[in-house]
Amino acid sequence: MKLTRASRALRSPSAIAVAVACLATVAAVVPEAGCVQVPADGQQPALATHVQDWRDEVIYQLIVDRFYDGDVNNDFKVEPGALAKYQGGDWKGIEDHLDYLQALGVTTLWISPVVQNVDSDADIDAYHGYWQQDLTQLNPHFGDLASLRSMVAHAHDRGLKVVLDIVCNHMGQVFFYDINKNGRPDDYVNGSNQQGDPIVQISEYDPPWQPGGVLAFTQEGQSGRAPILFFDDPSINRTLPQPGILATAGAYHGFGHIEDYSVVAQRTLGDFTGGLKDLATELDPVRATLVDAFATWVEKVDFDGYRIDTIKHVESDFWPVFAGNTRARLAAEGKTSFLMFGEAFDGDDQLIGSYTGPGALDSVFYFSQHFSVFQNVFENAYDATKAQGTDQIQTLWDQKTQNYGTAPQPGGIGVAPYKALVNFIDNHDVPRFLFASNGDVAALRNALTLLYTEDGIPCLFYGTEQEFSGGNDPGNREVLWATPNPLATDGDTFTHIARLARLRQAYVALRRGDTKVLWSSPHVAQEDDAGIFAFERTGGDAGAGPYALVVLNTNDFKSSSTSNAGTTMQAAAPANATLVDVLDPAHGTYPVDAAGHVQVTVPAQKAMILVPQDQVVQGV
Numbered sequence: 001m002k003l004t005r006a007s008r009a010l011r012s013p014s015a016i017a018v019a020v021a022c023l024a025t026v027a028a029v030v031p032e033a034g035c036v037q038v039p040a041d042g043q044q045p046a047l048a049t050h051v052q053d054w055r056d057e058v059i060y061q062l063i064v065d066r067f068y069d070g071d072v073n074n075d076f077k078v079e080p081g082a083l084a085k086y087q088g089g090d091w092k093g094i095e096d097h098l099d100y101l102q103a104l105g106v107t108t109l110w111i112s113p114v115v116q117n118v119d120s121d122a123d124i125d126a127y128h129g130y131w132q133q134d135l136t137q138l139n140p141h142f143g144d145l146a147s148l149r150s151m152v153a154h155a156h157d158r159g160l161k162v163v164l165d166i167v168c169n170h171m172g173q174v175f176f177y178d179i180n181k182n183g184r185p186d187d188y189v190n191g192s193n194q195q196g197d198p199i200v201q202i203s204e205y206d207p208p209w210q211p212g213g214v215l216a217f218t219q220e221g222q223s224g225r226a227p228i229l230f231f232d233d234p235s236i237n238r239t240l241p242q243p244g245i246l247a248t249a250g251a252y253h254g255f256g257h258i259e260d261y262s263v264v265a266q267r268t269l270g271d272f273t274g275g276l277k278d279l280a281t282e283l284d285p286v287r288a289t290l291v292d293a294f295a296t297w298v299e300k301v302d303f304d305g306y307r308i309d310t311i312k313h314v315e316s317d318f319w320p321v322f323a324g325n326t327r328a329r330l331a332a333e334g335k336t337s338f339l340m341f342g343e344a345f346d347g348d349d350q351l352i353g354s355y356t357g358p359g360a361l362d363s364v365f366y367f368s369q370h371f372s373v374f375q376n377v378f379e380n381a382y383d384a385t386k387a388q389g390t391d392q393i394q395t396l397w398d399q400k401t402q403n404y405g406t407a408p409q410p411g412g413i414g415v416a417p418y419k420a421l422v423n424f425i426d427n428h429d430v431p432r433f434l435f436a437s438n439g440d441v442a443a444l445r446n447a448l449t450l451l452y453t454e455d456g457i458p459c460l461f462y463g464t465e466q467e468f469s470g471g472n473d474p475g476n477r478e479v480l481w482a483t484p485n486p487l488a489t490d491g492d493t494f495t496h497i498a499r500l501a502r503l504r505q506a507y508v509a510l511r512r513g514d515t516k517v518l519w520s521s522p523h524v525a526q527e528d529d530a531g532i533f534a535f536e537r538t539g540g541d542a543g544a545g546p547y548a549l550v551v552l553n554t555n556d557f558k559s560s561s562t563s564n565a566g567t568t569m570q571a572a573a574p575a576n577a578t579l580v581d582v583l584d585p586a587h588g589t590y591p592v593d594a595a596g597h598v599q600v601t602v603p604a605q606k607a608m609i610l611v612p613q614d615q616v617v618q619g620v
């Protein structure tokens with residue numbers, strides 16, 4: 001959206017409540033579908049649809065506490081450098097650095113959860129936002145409603161979208177199980193195990209799974225279900241969960257924490273790691289409360305989608321109800337194409353895909369790809385004994401149409417789930433790529449090239465552009481502004497990412513074209529075509545003309561070619577065309593023969609994005 005100069009000037013405290021930046025130029029506004037209304041700070045925005053096709057977007061995942069500290073007035077409880085504690089980042093810090101994100105080519109921000117949390121637990125702070133306590137209040141560490149609205153309005157003003165992170169499966173540690181019935185939370189009491197046998201030293205904050213629910217255990221032995229007692233002590237910011245029904249024991253399963261994630265009953269009914277209390281999401285009033293609580297934030301702030309936490313811990317039939325009711329409510333208020341994508345932290349492609357069934361979610365994180373492609377093929381590339389062949393990529397992609405929804409969700413984003421998977425290299429729950437790959441920056445950049453050229457929606461974890469290399473949580477949640485050269489835009493990886501974003505934007509085939517794998521290889525190390533992976537993107541929603549051929553070499557040790565045992569690659573590129581590498585024009589040109597054959601040699605851990613010479617967009 002470029003109607004900005006005048007509307008920015010209007011957004012001062014003294015400005016009129018709503019400046020409608022919707023002029024006669026609306027028809028020329030791309031890609032936004034409607035006009036942008038810019039509310040004055042603190043005013044409720046009018047809901048609008050700000051996105052056309054989610055495959056045109058580049059998502060940037062940021063942890064609000066770690067991105068930028070834009071307002072020191074909300075820096076309470078901050079312990080600089082202690083990554084398990086608050087660091088001071090806030091929504092104002094995001095608003096102040098939208099230039100940085102746009103320079104990187106980001107178009108959508110996924111921000112960590114905004115609602116009030118259990119502030120601190122077991123000497124760890126809720127800086128991440130996933131310990132929700134009151135769904136009706138904002139987390140004061142990150143700002144207030146006015147600053148959240150202002151940040152989102154400024155983002156929309158620039159054509160950026162903002163996705164809200166929500167949790168439907170559980171609340172934070174909002175109650176304890178009073179196993180010994182003394183009315184107080186005890187760290188260690190006598191209790192019973194899954195079989196009901198007496199055992200000792202159970203935490204009332206986080207007892208283990210019991211199939212009939214956590215039992216009370218007194219001197220007389222077992223004594224029925226342990227009472228669920230809510231914390232309500234404002235002095236430590238532990239107050240009753242809200243809204244309404246969430247402050248009642250009946251809204252929770254009360255089975256204790258998951259001990260075996262492979263058992264479906266435990267996975268869906270047990271408390272999540274860290275004593276996060278599992279909601280009884282099968283109950284209609286709980287479902288209605290969750291739909292309403294989160295949709296209210298969309299209405300108050302004008303978010304463009306949900307990223308949904310821990311979906312595999314909720315019963316499957318929850319999702320069509322939640323998604324359908326959310327879509328209907330927001331559509332009636334003028335917001336459509338509202339993206340709902342879920343997190344099922346699992347390598348099982350079929351399980352992940354099951355959440356994109358009829359009426360359910362628009363998309364999910366492509367976690368199976370994280371494991372079998374970005375980890376096995378790219379992160380392991382530095383070690384010839386661990387690196388795996390690129391046939392892994394093709395095997396996985398070949399399952400998309402069987403495992404994911406093949407029709408757009410009714411009232412959803414208008415793109416079938418199998419074409420709208422959220423691709424990511426790493427995130428806040430796994431070690432960063434540079435940690436896992438032994439610092440292999442070339443492999444990271446090559447992985448980024450795949451991320452930005454493959455089918456679906458690319459999602460970049462904040463700090464990747466600064467070559468962050470943190471390990472497990474919280475090491476992988478670095479402070480972006482506390483680096484020697486904070487928010488620099490001239491590093492080689494930053495520049496590479498920005499270039500990939502421009503190429504994806506310039507070439508519609510890379511965003512919307514159908515995908516056909518032309519070459520994959522089981523070979524590794526010094527074998528002939530080791531590391532070669534080639535796919536072309538053309539047709540489909542990109543139309544018949546646009547064409548791109550992506551050829552990667554994931555091998556760390558040698559150049560490889562699209563040839564093996566006398567076979568050469570055959571493409572759907574126009575016969576006799578000349579292909580040019582738009583990623584690095586210095587790589588020369590590649591002729592396609594009359595039968596469509598083309599041979600490409602790619603240096604170790606490099607890639608080419610080849611387009612017909614007559615389709616090259618100048619100045620990208």
Ligand SMILES: [Ca+2]
Binds near residue numbers: 075089
């Ligand atoms: Ca702050």
Ligand SMILES: [Ca+2]
Binds near residue numbers: 177183184
């Ligand atoms: Ca007790």
Ligand SMILES: [Ca+2]
Binds near residue numbers: 269278279313314
């Ligand atoms: Ca659950």
